[in-house]
């Protein structure tokens with residue numbers, strides 16, 4: 001069987017590299033100011049076999065991402081650090097310093113069989129993308145990313161009881177490796193793949209034997225990589241004509257036997273589904289359907305791993321809380337160009353979760369668990385304009401409670417503006433208020449307010465540092481009655 005030399009997990013191609021890790025080096029000194037770093041995992045749980053002597057379903061392969069943000073002030077916006085910012089980000093997992101080698105197999109024997117399974121020679125503790133258990137994240141435009149950390153659930157101190165929720169230590173470094181900010185984020189991994197421990201199969205050899213009649217299936221050539229024949233997007237392995245993709249084969253074949261996801265997914269001990277949706281009473285099937293459905297939806301055209309349930313579905317949270325078009329939650333960005341996971345955590349671990357480790361990061365950032373909702377964490381103060389999804393803890397700041405005689409937009413200040421301008425406006429009747437900025441062709445540039453307001457005088461803020469120079473129209477509508485005013489942006 002031909003070996004495939006690329007691994008795609010979550011749709012990102014990462015060539016298998018066998019180079020030394022690039023040392024942290026800062027060419028530019030980052031700007032002065034207060035930095036924060038926020039990290040997350042892509043899936044909320046990763047699975048890996050522990051014993052690879054018979055078969056490989058999934059190798060040790062974990063992912064962490066991070067945003068580094070220069071905190072804003074009342075006169076500057078927060079800045080998301082990108083490639084030329086002079087910031088580097090390192091990761092380590094305290095208490096978990098090795099995974100294994102061809103001779104050290106007390107955590108897993110993956111390194112003994114990696115050559116046979118994937119056709120590659122791996123150095124001790126180095127995974128399929130060339131990363132180890134400590135290293136420097138690569139800089140992917142405006143976030144930092146480590147793809148393929150070969151991480152196991154066994155800590156150095158306890159080689160018998162797995163710990164699926166270990167914490168990474170992530171450091172954002174400036175010039176001279178000065179620490180700008182640190183955080184801790186869960187790097188979830190479990191080896192609870194329960195074919196045997198569930199009581200369903202008597203042994204892994206029993207599974208292989210029952211498959212022996214399939215042409216080309218050679219038990220003598222074990223360990224067997226199931227994805228060699230069954231296409232698998234998790235491993236970047238292509239589909240083969242006449243052989244169902246792995247997810248389809250596994251779910252369709254077992255759907256008649258069980259509808260318990262934890263028979264295979266981790267699991268009775270790990271309890272990977274632990275988030276706010278779970279404590280709110282939802283079960284896996286509410287999002288994914290039954291075991292049979294997971295399989296039959298692939299037969300009907302669903303692309304496994306790459307087409308999954310979305311928050312923005314009309315029957316769920318609706319369009320104000322939607323992913324970017326055509327993208328999954330884990331790939332989407334929202335407020336401030338930040339990944340959804342920056343504020344919400346990982347899929348299956350949407351904050352707050354019932355596992356205290358998931359909540360550690362946001363408690364450190366804002367003082368309490370749950371969605372990152374304290375504007376000050378990134379802005380340094382509370383902006384008066386709508387933030388994520390239009391949410392603002394201040395409401396829209398009312399400046400007077402006397403009832404104005406008419407709806408109107410007052411003179412904005414400063415005008416012209418280059419960074420931000422205040423737009424005072426008056427509402428004379430209770431109603432649905434929208435305050436929008438349009439260009440001179442009538443295209444909506446942004447919506448500053450969209451909510452029910454009581455009569456009064458208010459101030460909105462419009463941030464224009466990313467807006468091209470020119471004239472714009474500010475449009476106030478109260479129950480469809482319009483008012484207009486011109487605003488000038490100069491640079």
Ligand code: HEC
Pocket residue numbers: 055056211214215216217218224225226227228229230242243244249250252253
């Ligand atoms: C040599 C290629 C090959 C390999 C390797 C392979 N399979 Fe299969 N598998 C097949 C083929 C072919 C079928 C039959 C498809 C059909 O009948 O439609 C199949 C069917 C299945 C089915 C469905 C059986 C049923 O009763 O419907 C499951 C489940 C399955 N394989 C699991 C696995 C697992 C787990 C592994 C790894 C241990 C694996 N396969 C490795 C080729 C392979």
Ligand code: HEC
Pocket residue numbers: 057058232233234246247248250251254258259260261262263264265284285288289290291294298303304305306307308
């Ligand atoms: C018989 C074992 C088994 C059971 C039971 C099972 N799964 Fe899976 N599931 C797997 C395996 C193995 C994979 C990994 C497949 C791969 O590597 O592509 C997987 C992958 C998945 C995926 C990702 C691939 C895709 O199709 O998008 C989803 C989603 C999923 N399972 C949902 C569920 C849900 C929901 C349940 C319970 C209703 C469930 N599974 C029950 C074995 C199982």
Ligand code: HEC
Pocket residue numbers: 311312317321322323324329332333334335336338339340341342343344371372373388389390391
């Ligand atoms: C800067 C932080 C931030 C980012 C980034 C962010 N959100 Fe939110 N999100 C919030 C806050 C704060 C709330 C609670 C305020 C509210 O309910 O409007 C929220 C609420 C939600 C809710 C719950 C709504 C409800 O009915 O309770 C969903 C769903 C959601 N966000 C999805 C997303 C998606 C999808 C993305 C990415 C496209 C995203 N969020 C990006 C901060 C963020």
Ligand code: HEC
Pocket residue numbers: 069077078079080335336337338342343372373374375376377378379382383384385386387388391392393463465466
């Ligand atoms: C996780 C960090 C983070 C949090 C929390 C956050 N913001 Fe932001 N916000 C940003 C970033 C980054 C930008 C983009 C700055 C830029 O475009 O230069 C931004 C931009 C803005 C803007 C400018 C217009 C826009 O939407 O791009 C406003 C207004 C704003 N935020 C309000 C809020 C409010 C209100 C809250 C609290 C409810 C909040 N933000 C919470 C990071 C954050």
